[in-house]
Amino acid sequence: MQSIIGKNYVDHPIFADLRALLKSCSQRYAEHDAYVYRLQSKGPSVHKTYQQFWDDIQALGTGFLLSNLVSLPDKFQTQSIATPAIKPANYGQAGSCCDLDTKRHRIAVIGENSYPWIVQHNANLFGLGISVPLDKQLSLEELKALLQRANVDIICFDAKHYPMIAEIRASLPNLKHFVVLDDSNLAHKLKAEDASFEDFNELMEMGHAAIKAGDKRFSEIYIDPDLPASLIFTSGTSAQSKGVLLSHRNIAFNASQAARLLDIKEGTRALSLLPLHHTFENTCGLYGLWNYGISTHINDNLRYVAYNLQDWKIQFILCVPAIVEALYKQIWRTIKKQKRQRQFELARMASHSMLKIGIDNRRQIFKQVLDQLGDLRWMVVGAAALDPTIASFFNDIGIELWTGYGLTESSPLISCNNQELNMISSVGVVCPDLELKIDSAEQPSHYENTADNSGLNKFNLFRFFYPNTEPVKGEICVRGKNVMLGYFENSKETKEAIDSEGWLHTGDVGYLNEQGCLYITGRMKSMIVLTNGKKVFPEEIEAKLCHIPGVKNALCWGEANSREQIDVICKLHLSPEALPATCTSGELDPNTKLNHAAVSQYLLGEIDKLNTQLAVYKYIRYCVFTLDDFMMTTTLKIKRAKEIERTHNALKTLNCTFKEMHGKYLGSNDAK
Incomplete structure (x- = not known):
């Protein structure tokens, strides 16, 4: 059995909860832009600093309290609503929880990626209740089924989703309040007819005024880092999708793992492309990037990716292979149109050779190509396999492309290539402080685990004499503070996924090479x-x-x-x-x-x-x-x-x- 513990590459603090993480970032990067977005495609940019972002979350949470949308116990300042007086031995550990306390509000968020979506989701996490981010592409029946399963009592949505909400609300008696995120005119019209509707902007303005007058209630709500904070449904039909329960500690720890794995410069301009309800974008694209003081620009439409890359001079994107493949095809179309394929390939060969002797002039050689992509310098690609030839292409022209791997149940990041070790066909090195093992019944007698606790490999005599020996493959299992609490209302599947020793069985098959890089070869269920x-x-x-x-x-x-x-x-x-x-x-x-x-x-x-x-x-x-x-x-x-x-x-x-x-x-x- 192969096993390894991921090592630390970059120094970053570790926080127990997400509020503490953002509070620290709002102090360290107070005047840095946290988010940049447009109210309409190709329109002027709106800028929000880290301090303004922090203030907006506090204001929205306060607005919810003032409007009695949520209720809190008298002693909310010093104790969590659901923290037991006597904690069980496995409290907060992987596989320890499959249920949600009935006293806590379940607040769903659905809509296009937007600044209000981000503020609402974090206000939920920072004290309003359990956040339930939902896929914006759910069908009417799927949305209804998931709201019922999660017993949601407040839903926050954009105007596009109002027709669906209007159609299903009568069949969801537990749904008490409705917050319109992006259209004050629609919100005011609905509120005039029905007091259960609220306007996001109005709640936030109310909160700002109250905080200015001295209201500190929301900021003093106690956060138990080991309670369920977010309920995230995996892909699949509403009946088949699993509800993954993640705590503050799960998410904050995984965000710190990402920050301690990748070395990205403070103030880098990033583009948010992936749906925010997905843990890859949610943990890595939101919380992971806070650690660096990164300015995240919210893409308004996939049709405008190329425009936004250039207009905002984007330097970093987190994406899936389909987006990388689209950029790759776009570049090749331009090269073929100009009939410069041969010159381009010769330039790739030359820059590749020079890189081997320590001369890196890729960005100068391919400046004309790179200008199409703004100021793009780094890409992290996950959620599916990427063709290694495409990854090599981007690295050859001066864009560092790092492939990674994870799943919702691990908050999600498990491994990623980085600045120190980038093996194109692998999914990189294991996250800092995460244990990973390859569980195989076919372990050959000659193989010894050569990874020490730092994640570095020692000399292996057998491998030296037999370098082409096929590596040992088996199920990838991980153990660490980023592993979920459990599946919502499904203790049976929780026990199947997380064993008695705390190992999460991913269902993916792979192997580790001598450098400690992880390779995925398939999926158990397929x-x-x-x-x-x-x-x-x-x-x-x-x-x-x-x-x-x-x-x-x-x-x-x-x-x-x-x-x-x-x-x-x-x-x-x-x-x-x-x-x-x-x-x-x-x-x-x-x-x-x-x-x-x-x-x-x-x-x-x-x-x-x-x-x-x-x-x-x-x-x-x-x-x-x-x-x-x-x-x-x-x-x-x-x-x-x-x-x-x-x-x-x-x-x-x-x-x-x-x-x-x-x-x-x-x-x-x-x-x-």
């Missing part, structure tokens, strides 16, 4: 187990399929054939413009504008080539292709189960087997 017991991780094959020109996305899974053997099969989402010319000429299908016979011949030929690179048991037996987008989460990961179900429905409608459709087009219109 693993294909063949009849002979061999295991295939579809993610490994999908990554290779996506290297085929014209393949935008790939999904692999296993299906039983007529002989009751398991076949590895795949569905390919194509980009017609990237296919060979033969696929878009000749006899074209009137709907897809593709030559299906040519596409089939091309894809099957490419898959045959790919199979020669795979072990025989991993061979792709059958494939279909489509032009329809795969079903994705808000962080642009494929909803595997739903996409497979959609494929089965399409086959059922056509009364065909996957084998019979091998090499053919399968559209979503075929699924009835």
Whole structure:
């Protein structure tokens, strides 16, 4: 069994709760911009300093108290509402809590990324109650189901979501108050008809006036760092999604881990792109960046990413592979349009060679390319796998790209590449003070764990003589203060996820190399187990399929054939413009504008080539292709189960087997 404890790379203080973290930052970076945003696309920028941000949170919380939207016990200054008089031995530890105290308010926040969203979420955390950030793309039924599950009594929303709120409120009797985040006119109109509606701006103005007059109640609310602070639902249908309970200590500790792992300059300009309800953006993009005094610019629309990068001279972004891939394609389109591919590749080779001897002039050589991206210098990429060739591309032109890994249950960050060690195909080194082990029953007798407690590896004689020995793979397990309290109202799954020793079993499979870098090879629940017991991780094959020109996305899974053997099969989402010319000429299908016979011949030929690179048991037996987008989460990961179900429905409608459709087009219109 391999195990390692992440080491510290950068000195940063550790706080027990998020309020203490922001209070410290508001003092250290008082006049630095904390947030910059626009009230309308391409409009003038609004600036909020760290001190103003702190003041706005205090004011909003005070406004909630004055308006009696929340109630607090008499002795709220000195004790938490739900802290037990006698704490159990495992109080605040991983897996110790699956429920929420009924005395505490549950306050949901839903809407586009915005400054009011951030202020509201933090006012919830700083004393109003348990914050429940929700996915802005939830359907009506999903929103209703999650509000019921969490027993939410206050919901804060943007104007876009009002029609949904209006439709479901009658069926949610526990929902008592409604706060409009971004439209005072709508809020005043609704409040005139119904006193249960409130205006975010009005509450904040009321609070500012009260604080000026000496009201300190909100700032003196006691925060128990080990109680549930946030309830975050994972991706999935409302019935299947898990509610993850995170404490202040979980989130604040993980934010400090990010700050102690990455060396980013004070005052750096960042762009917030990912949905704030997701822990990657929430913990790393909000709290992690506070530690550096970073100025976060809130992107108003994905259509304006390029404009905002340039206009705000953005230096740092936290993003998912789909965004990086879009930037990559944008750069290559420009290079091809200018017919400068050869010069560009020669420049890459030259800068790469000079970098090896300590000369870094990448940003000078590629200035014309980099000018398209503002002042972009650093990217942290997570939530899904990134093609290593794309990561290498950005590093070669002078943008440090660091891939990372985590999951909601670990608040979320587990590992990340950084300024000291950046191994492109890995997901980096383990976070400071986090224990990680590779749990494998197939541990060879010759292997010894070579990682000491600092996270550095010692000399391994066996590895020296046999460097190509396949590394030991197993389930990735982590233990530390960032591991969740538990799953909401689900003690059974909590016990399955977190064992008696406090190890969180991630469900991901991977290995550690000699430098202590983590590699992800697959997911336990998507693993294909063949009849002979061999295991295939579809993610490994999908990554290779996506290297085929014209393949935008790939999904692999296993299906039983007529002989009751398991076949590895795949569905390919194509980009017609990237296919060979033969696929878009000749006899074209009137709907897809593709030559299906040519596409089939091309894809099957490419898959045959790919199979020669795979072990025989991993061979792709059958494939279909489509032009329809795969079903994705808000962080642009494929909803595997739903996409497979959609494929089965399409086959059922056509009364065909996957084998019979091998090499053919399968559209979503075929699924009835």
